Amino acid sequence: MVNTSFNVRGEPIVCTPEDAFRCFIGSDIEVLVVGNCFMRKEDQDPALKLDYKNAFALD
DSSP, rough: OTTTOOOOOTTTOOOOOOHHHHHTTTTTTTTTETTTTTGGGGSOOGGGGGOTTTTSSOO
């Protein structure tokens, strides 16, 4: 799947693998694939999780 607006509300569009990981870890995305790297949310350190849900007001 390719999402043409890969970002979290209020954040700029993802441009780097680091941006992609930050978006992945702070959102409901379950799997992230970058190049030959396949990451599942459940395998990530929970301490890395970012909470974007309350950071921005809904429209």
